[in-house]
Amino acid sequence: xxxxxxxxxxxxxxxxxxxxxxxxxxxxxxxxxxxxxxxxxxxxxxxxxxxxxxxxxxxxxxxxxxxxxxxxxxxxxxxxxxxxxxxxxxxxxxxxxxxxxxxxxxxxxxxxxxxxxxxxxxxxxxxxxxxxxxxxxxxxxxxxxxxxxxxxxxxxxxxxxxxxxxxxxxxxxxxxxxxxxxxxxxxxxxxxxxxxxxxxxxxxxxxxxxxxxxxxxxxxxxxxxxxxxxxxxxxxxxxxxxxxxxxxxxxxxxxxxxxxxxxxxxxxxxxxxxxxxxxxxxxxxxxxxxxxxxxxxxxxxxxxxxxxxxxxxxxxxxxxxxxxxxxxxxxxxxxxxxxxxxxxx
Amino acid sequence: xxxxxxxxxxxxxxxxxxxxxxxxxxxxxxxxxxxxxxxxxxxxxxxxxxxxxxxxxxxxxxxxxxxxxxxxxxxxxxxxxxxxxxxxxxxxxxxxxxxxxxxxxxxxxxxxxxxxxxxxxxxxxxxxxxxxxxxxxxxxxxxxxxxxxxxxxxxxxxxxxxxxxxxxxxxxxxxxxxxxxxxxxxxxxxxxxxxxxxxxxxxxxxxxxxxxxxxxxxxxxxxxxxxxxxxxxxxxxxxxxxxxxxxxxxxxxxxxxxxxxxxxxxxxxxxxxxxxxxxxxxxxxxxxxxxxxxxxxxxxxxxxxxxxxxxxxxxxxxxxxxxxxxxxxxxxxxxxxxxxxxxxx
Numbered sequence: 001x002x003x004x005x006x007x008x009x010x011x012x013x014x015x016x017x018x019x020x021x022x023x024x025x026x027x028x029x030x031x032x033x034x035x036x037x038x039x040x041x042x043x044x045x046x047x048x049x050x051x052x053x054x055x056x057x058x059x060x061x062x063x064x065x066x067x068x069x070x071x072x073x074x075x076x077x078x079x080x081x082x083x084x085x086x087x088x089x090x091x092x093x094x095x096x097x098x099x100x101x102x103x104x105x106x107x108x109x110x111x112x113x114x115x116x117x118x119x120x121x122x123x124x125x126x127x128x129x130x131x132x133x134x135x136x137x138x139x140x141x142x143x144x145x146x147x148x149x150x151x152x153x154x155x156x157x158x159x160x161x162x163x164x165x166x167x168x169x170x171x172x173x174x175x176x177x178x179x180x181x182x183x184x185x186x187x188x189x190x191x192x193x194x195x196x197x198x199x200x201x202x203x204x205x206x207x208x209x210x211x212x213x214x215x216x217x218x219x220x221x222x223x224x225x226x227x228x229x230x231x232x233x234x235x236x237x238x239x240x241x242x243x244x245x246x247x248x249x250x251x252x253x254x255x256x257x258x259x260x261x262x263x264x265x266x267x268x269x270x271x272x273x274x275x276x277x278x279x280x281x282x283x284x285x286x287x288x289x290x291x292x293x294x295x296x297x298x299x300x301x302x303x304x305x306x307x308x309x310x311x312x313x314x315x316x317x318x319x320x321x322x323x324x325x326x327x328x329x330x331x332x333x334x335x336x337x338x339x340x341x342x343x344x345x
Numbered sequence: 346x347x348x349x350x351x352x353x354x355x356x357x358x359x360x361x362x363x364x365x366x367x368x369x370x371x372x373x374x375x376x377x378x379x380x381x382x383x384x385x386x387x388x389x390x391x392x393x394x395x396x397x398x399x400x401x402x403x404x405x406x407x408x409x410x411x412x413x414x415x416x417x418x419x420x421x422x423x424x425x426x427x428x429x430x431x432x433x434x435x436x437x438x439x440x441x442x443x444x445x446x447x448x449x450x451x452x453x454x455x456x457x458x459x460x461x462x463x464x465x466x467x468x469x470x471x472x473x474x475x476x477x478x479x480x481x482x483x484x485x486x487x488x489x490x491x492x493x494x495x496x497x498x499x500x501x502x503x504x505x506x507x508x509x510x511x512x513x514x515x516x517x518x519x520x521x522x523x524x525x526x527x528x529x530x531x532x533x534x535x536x537x538x539x540x541x542x543x544x545x546x547x548x549x550x551x552x553x554x555x556x557x558x559x560x561x562x563x564x565x566x567x568x569x570x571x572x573x574x575x576x577x578x579x580x581x582x583x584x585x586x587x588x589x590x591x592x593x594x595x596x597x598x599x600x601x602x603x604x605x606x607x608x609x610x611x612x613x614x615x616x617x618x619x620x621x622x623x624x625x626x627x628x629x630x631x632x633x634x635x636x637x638x639x640x641x642x643x644x645x646x647x648x649x650x651x652x653x654x655x656x657x658x659x660x661x662x663x664x665x666x667x668x669x670x671x672x673x674x675x676x677x678x679x680x681x682x683x684x685x686x687x688x689x690x
Binding site: 163166171173212213214215217247250251267270274292293295296297298300301322323 | 506556557559592595614640649671
């Protein structure tokens with residue numbers, strides 16, 4: 001028997017450059033795929049869907065079978081952490097997630113004791129997925145970062161400007177920072193469990209890192225991320241960790257230098273040439289393609305793909321979107337994107 | 346008779362430094378003021394309120410009487426431009442603006458012929474306001490920028506991620522750029538009219554400049570802004586123009602260099618020391634305080650005020666927020682903010 005080469009995705013996260021770059025898409029297991037929609041229709045709720053290992057593994061594998069992406073990311077949701085801390089989380093069709101808004105008085109009562117038990121099905125999803133993946137395809141585990149998860153917990157769902165979370169971060173720094181600590185602890189335990197269940201890389205989604213003054217960015221983004229990574233490493237987990245502080249703008253370089261991440265994901269507002277100049281030398285970079293240009297397709301998309309690959313040709317690069325793929329993106333555009341990226345091989 | 350000194354706000358926009366800096370707040374005529382809410386209750390609709398010169402002038406003057414801000418900004422709305430182009434615009438209480446979503450097929454039929462007539466009441470508001478203002482208080486006119494206004498026109502209101510506007514900007518560049526041209530023409534005429542009616546400075550709000558890849562930022566933000574400023578100057582208007590591409594992040598310096606703005610407003614994600622280093626020397630800067638820290642008040646707010654003033658002490662600086670003031674900000678916090686800024690005089 002010959003041994004398969006290690007996944008090119010992991011080689012790039014380890015600091016190698018590959019031409020063409022490995023590629024996967026945020027939210028690649030999702031509603032733009034008919035086979036996803038068919039399976040989703042069979043689960044009674046979105047939470048049930050996430051916590052059903054057979055279903056979660058199947059939708060994780062669907063885009064790998066269809067497109068041969070270089071990495072699979074386990075199907076789950078960043079709001080499983082509040083659920084595991086004993087909070088109510090419901091996904092209402094067409095309206096998004098709904099939670100009971102968390103008050104600062106409730107922070108101290110958040111219960112860390114059930115995190116591993118409640119999230120154990122995600123570990124099972126990872127084991128089933130790994131068994132179904134080609135050896136050359138990497139498996140990614142993930143979690144939401146404390147600030148982003150806290151915004152949903154405090155606002156009771158999505159919100160236009162995270163106003164209540166922002167004002168409480170300023171107005172009640174001690175209790176707010178205690179919330180960050182609790183979320184960092186829960187998140188680290190969750191990531192360790194995922195690595196032990198077969199995740200070969202881990203990604204932290206800080207989807208609402210935008211619009212924060214520097215002192216707040218330091219307190220609610222950099223410090224909790226550093227705490228998570230320290231705790232994961234202290235538990236003996238060596239899987240590379242990708243940080244994605246979406247919308248961080250000028251703060252991406254500080255995040256890259258100060259949190260301990262092994263790679264950084266960038267949103268589509270970032271110019272690849274700027275990123276290459278501003279980020280620590282050799283740090284692997286992922287992301288950048290605007291999902292809206294993937295929706296548009298055609299020559300504009302080709303030009304954007306070329307611009308990103310060219311801008312990052314001097315460092316390890318994993319091709320990806322700057323945000324999750326939208327449900328209305330045609331499958332044919334994903335196929336064209338892959339041909340454009342891989343055609344240059 | 347002695348002649349009053351010119352408004353310190355205009356001196357700073359002209360390149361002088363002042364200690365303490367002049368100060369005003371975005372959305373200072375707004376719902377956080379009881380006297381605003383009382384007058385608003387008497388108008389049948391928000392559009393009627395904006396286009397009633399007596400009412401608009403009165404709410405413009407209210408925060409000047411209460412706080413003695415260094416500048417008044419005329420009470421109006423960025424969606425008066427679609428209204429002046431013949432589109433339906435309704436403000437639904439608790440839900441925000443509602444428009445008939447614009448299709449690319451309708452772009453060529455947008456009617457520029459009625460812009461000055463429909464927006465004439467804003468000119469009258471400016472004349473009434475100027476007559477009621479102290480000589481040392483500057484009067485600012487404003488408009489939304491083409492990209493931001495287009496997002497509302499295309500989405501039919503506010504939206505989480507301006508998805509349709511973004512995909513059309515990529516997918517239909519010719520018709521989309523034609524829309525930018527029409528909006529730039531309408532906006533330039535509106536600003537010229539405002540200057541002729543007494544506006545001593547003009548501000549362009551590009552509230553949704555965030556999250557755009559560089560090629561799109563250049564096409565939908567920089568190029569239309571440059572076109573507006575060229576047209577305003579060609580009409581003989583010399584009032585300084587402040588640009589506010591909110592969320593532009595890394596792109597603020599290019600915007601400052603390439604659009605022709607006389608001053609730049611920055612959102613609260615920007616570090617003042619970075620701005621001072623990255624922006625053209627001597628360019629006046631405005632903005633930066635997080636409205637959420639104004640809501641929080643106290644020592645955190647004082648520290649943020651001090652950080653911003655210190656970071657910008659080397660260049661002309663107008664103190665302001667990084668986004669509009671929220672309705673739940675206590676008036677006492679605005680008073681404390683002013684004491685902190687002016688106490689250093």
